[in-house]
Amino acid sequence: MTQGLPPALSVRALGLSYGATRILDGIDLTLPAGEVLALLGPSGSGKTTLLRLLAGLLRPDAGRIEIAGKAVADPGRGLFAPPERRGLGMVFQDYALWPHLSVARNVAFPLEMQRCPTAERRARVTRALERVGLAALAERRPSELSGGQQQRVAIARAIVAEPPLVLFDEPLSNLDRELRETMVDEIAALVADLKLSAVYVTHDHAEALALADRIAVMRDGGIAQLAAPATLIDAPASAGIAAFLRLGTLLPASRTEAGWTITGSRVALPDPPNAPAGAAARVLLPERALAPAATASPDARARLAARVLRVQVRASGFALTLRLAGTEHEVALLSPRPAAPGDDLELAFAPEALRWFPATDDPTDHPLP
Numbered sequence: 001m002t003q004g005l006p007p008a009l010s011v012r013a014l015g016l017s018y019g020a021t022r023i024l025d026g027i028d029l030t031l032p033a034g035e036v037l038a039l040l041g042p043s044g045s046g047k048t049t050l051l052r053l054l055a056g057l058l059r060p061d062a063g064r065i066e067i068a069g070k071a072v073a074d075p076g077r078g079l080f081a082p083p084e085r086r087g088l089g090m091v092f093q094d095y096a097l098w099p100h101l102s103v104a105r106n107v108a109f110p111l112e113m114q115r116c117p118t119a120e121r122r123a124r125v126t127r128a129l130e131r132v133g134l135a136a137l138a139e140r141r142p143s144e145l146s147g148g149q150q151q152r153v154a155i156a157r158a159i160v161a162e163p164p165l166v167l168f169d170e171p172l173s174n175l176d177r178e179l180r181e182t183m184v185d186e187i188a189a190l191v192a193d194l195k196l197s198a199v200y201v202t203h204d205h206a207e208a209l210a211l212a213d214r215i216a217v218m219r220d221g222g223i224a225q226l227a228a229p230a231t232l233i234d235a236p237a238s239a240g241i242a243a244f245l246r247l248g249t250l251l252p253a254s255r256t257e258a259g260w261t262i263t264g265s266r267v268a269l270p271d272p273p274n275a276p277a278g279a280a281a282r283v284l285l286p287e288r289a290l291a292p293a294a295t296a297s298p299d300a301r302a303r304l305a306a307r308v309l310r311v312q313v314r315a316s317g318f319a320l321t322l323r324l325a326g327t328e329h330e331v332a333l334l335s336p337r338p339a340a341p342g343d344d345l346e347l348a349f350a351p352e353a354l355r356w357f358p359a360t361d362d363p364t365d366h367p368l369p
């Protein structure tokens with residue numbers, strides 16, 4: 001966080017309805033200056049609507065938005081600042097460049113709006129284009145650039161005026177996978193170098209984890225969990241969030257006289273640290289906590305037998321799909337050693353790596369994007 005500055009963004013009790021349908025409700029957020037917040041959620045969860053409210057493209061019907069300490073929307077007080085008075089940088093998935101203007105003129109646009117003197121404008125445009133590696137293409141038209149280059153122009157335009165907040169709306173979704181991965185790293189480096197504050201909408205959890213200081217997982221027009229990436233992975237607030245983030249296998253568990261077992265089997269599970277209420281629960285077996293027994297870490301004190309169903313060779317190892325012995329449940333695992341379909345393996349893990357949820361917490365209510 002940048003010391004002494006007001007939060008880049010503060011949102012309190014924000015809400016919006018279309019007719020009788022409540023689209024967003026009770027949104028509370030604070031983004032310290034210099035941090036990146038990702039809005040992550042499945043299609044229809046309200047990410048774009050929230051971003052449009054921040055941009056001033058939509059009016060809320062309840063709550064308050066402050067940007068860098070200044071109120072920009074507060075319907076209770078009749079306050080609403082339109083987009084041009086918020087001074088934000090914005091990057092959209094379709095680039096939104098002026099086709100008839102050169103790259104340099106596109107990037108200069110926000111400075112022209114601010115009536116920035118010509119010499120300073122030229123210097124800042126050059127600097128912004130250098131930052132995104134496009135200084136050599138300043139006189140081209142957008143149509144003479146690749147998709148990735150066009151998006152770099154849009155990013156240069158969004159940062160040229162050093163706005164208090166940059167909004168990214170799924171900026172990489174039109175690019176192919178390889179370029180997306182490169183550009184996630186580039187955006188992360190740029191945002192960190194310039195100490196920008198940013199809100200980044202995505203439905204791709206890998207993008208959110210790579211870029212954000214904090215992630216708001218959105219669901220049904222609300223925030224289901226707001227946490228740092230490491231916390232979200234280590235302690236998802238619900239089985240639904242664990243399923244959405246694809247953290248591992250969710251198993252139904254039952255309490256029997258002999259202890260907890262995987263429901264419908266005799267396969268024993270280690271006792272949970274805090275006993276879930278009732279005789280049924282859902283347990284997450286996190287993929288990153290599992291290892292084939294021979295390569296397991298020394299603190300692995302629990303084991304499950306499994307049979308290999310499928311193997312995919314990856315650059316980083318062997319992606320195994322296994323069936324837990326005595327059950328119909330499948331688990332995925334990245335193994336450093338090769339295996340073949342039909343092989344029997346023991347999976348080792350530390351019992352405290354398991355995450356327990358109430359049986360009523362149904363991950364299938366949380367559709368994947």
Ligand SMILES: Nc1ncnc2c1ncn2[C@@H]1O[C@H](COP(=O)(O)OP(=O)(O)OP(=O)(O)O)[C@@H](O)[C@H]1O
Pocket residue numbers: 018023041042043044045046047048049050203
């Ligand atoms: N103009 C509108 N009128 C009525 N309902 C709308 C309107 N715009 C969006 N919605 C509804 O609001 C909800 C949230 O939509 P929003 O576009 O914010 O979701 P999203 O999380 O950004 O989804 P996606 O990833 O598909 O863009 C959806 O149920 C959508 O159908």
